[in-house]
Amino acid sequence: MAKVRAHNISTSLDGYAAGPAQDLENPMGIGGHRLHEWVWGTEFGLAMIGQQGGSAGIDNDFMRAGVDGIGATVMGRNMFGPIRGEWPDESWIGWWEEEPPFHHDVFVLTHHPRADLELTGTTFHFVTDGLADAVERAKVAAGGQDVRIGGGTATIRACLAAGLIDELHIVVSPVLLGAGERLLGGPETDGYAVIETVPSDTVTHYRLGRA
Amino acid sequence: MAKVRAHNISTSLDGYAAGPAQDLENPMGIGGHRLHEWVWGTEFGLAMIGQQGGSAGIDNDFMRAGVDGIGATVMGRNMFGPIRGEWPDESWIGWWEEEPPFHHDVFVLTHHPRADLELTGTTFHFVTDGLADAVERAKVAAGGQDVRIGGGTATIRACLAAGLIDELHIVVSPVLLGAGERLLGGPETDGYAVIETVPSDTVTHYRLGRA
Numbered sequence: 001m002a003k004v005r006a007h008n009i010s011t012s013l014d015g016y017a018a019g020p021a022q023d024l025e026n027p028m029g030i031g032g033h034r035l036h037e038w039v040w041g042t043e044f045g046l047a048m049i050g051q052q053g054g055s056a057g058i059d060n061d062f063m064r065a066g067v068d069g070i071g072a073t074v075m076g077r078n079m080f081g082p083i084r085g086e087w088p089d090e091s092w093i094g095w096w097e098e099e100p101p102f103h104h105d106v107f108v109l110t111h112h113p114r115a116d117l118e119l120t121g122t123t124f125h126f127v128t129d130g131l132a133d134a135v136e137r138a139k140v141a142a143g144g145q146d147v148r149i150g151g152g153t154a155t156i157r158a159c160l161a162a163g164l165i166d167e168l169h170i171v172v173s174p175v176l177l178g179a180g181e182r183l184l185g186g187p188e189t190d191g192y193a194v195i196e197t198v199p200s201d202t203v204t205h206y207r208l209g210r211a
Numbered sequence: 212m213a214k215v216r217a218h219n220i221s222t223s224l225d226g227y228a229a230g231p232a233q234d235l236e237n238p239m240g241i242g243g244h245r246l247h248e249w250v251w252g253t254e255f256g257l258a259m260i261g262q263q264g265g266s267a268g269i270d271n272d273f274m275r276a277g278v279d280g281i282g283a284t285v286m287g288r289n290m291f292g293p294i295r296g297e298w299p300d301e302s303w304i305g306w307w308e309e310e311p312p313f314h315h316d317v318f319v320l321t322h323h324p325r326a327d328l329e330l331t332g333t334t335f336h337f338v339t340d341g342l343a344d345a346v347e348r349a350k351v352a353a354g355g356q357d358v359r360i361g362g363g364t365a366t367i368r369a370c371l372a373a374g375l376i377d378e379l380h381i382v383v384s385p386v387l388l389g390a391g392e393r394l395l396g397g398p399e400t401d402g403y404a405v406i407e408t409v410p411s412d413t414v415t416h417y418r419l420g421r422a
């Protein structure tokens with residue numbers, strides 16, 4: 001049975017998945033980049049930005065698990081780009097430009113209709129009928145493989161609250177942000193439990209599943 | 212130089228140091244006991260309740276570090292007992308009854324004056340002049356040893372906010388509470404950083420110190 005999974009959702013020790021005051025200059029909020037420093041120690045993470053080096057090992061394995069067996073992705077609109085409100089035109093094609101790393105169908109949650117956007121190996125679909133519809137369409141598009149919830153934080157929380165997610169991989173970085181966008185802490189995790197804890201040299205990985 | 216330290220402050224993965232709806236039947240709030248299950252796997256923890264067994268190892272070492280070199284303790288009133296408001300009489304002598312485990316002077320924060328309470332090996336002093344005064348008196352009483360901030364959560368947060376604490380040991384248990392009393396997440400940790408992460412088989416220990 002195909003699963004719906006989220007991976008490599010980094011948070012601070014004080015629970016923030018993004019820092020405060022997110023904007024174009026600080027897309028992860030002030031200090032938010034510190035949550036993801038562990039990624040740049042991995043082979044997989046460096047390969048994402050066209051660099052060599054980095055380590056194999058626990059962190060790298062978790063990065064890889066976020067793509068292995070994934071056939072489609074669902075993401076919130078902010079993960080696709082910084083534009084809010086109506087699409088002014090079709091010139092914004094995503095943070096990744098001509099060659100997105102997905103290589104499958106990606107369903108972008110939005111209130112504003114837009115035609116499918118077909119790029120090299122990846123097609124973006126803009127879904128205006130809500131999260132459950134996006135996940136359902138992604139399951140069909142995944143053709144038996146799993147669906148990844150790409151983020152951001154609000155989309156992950158909404159998936160938990162709606163019980164749409166089967167597995168959530170959280171990475172706690174040993175930093176304190178003091179403010180920002182909180183990932184956990186509310187009733188949306190009712191029905192979920194920590195099923196595995198895996199420490200690495202840099203961070204602690206937690207896998208949440210259905211209780 | 213003597214330090215002010217807090218130890219073995221357990222939180223859930225979603226950041227709660229106590230569950231919701233604390234009362235006499237659930238002094239740690241609903242589900243709050245799950246934060247402390249790791250303690251009952253240690254030799255030190257079981258010895259506290261007069262039992263044998265338990266393991267040596269990482270968790271046990273951290274439990275022990277909470278008493279080694281400590282010469283006095285400061286605690287919030289709720290850690291001393293369930294009574295709120297004026298002391299009706301002097302019959303409540305603390306959760307620990309005749310033989311408290313401290314064996315040194317303990318300074319209890321309260322708005323309501325009460326005479327010193329001398330029990331076997333431990334004297335409780337009731338401090339009405341605030342946190343900074345309690346810490347100062349505890350430093351004198353500790354005679355060169357360190358001062359422990361016993362808790363609870365509000366007292367720890369107040370100590371961080373006032374910069375009164377030198378070291379805070381947090382234990383993240385792999386449980387989700389969904390609500391309760393939050394330990395971290397605000398500006399009170401400005402000036403502090405995670406200085407060590409130590410995973411055990413059951414929990415993850417974090418040591419916070421001055422940044």
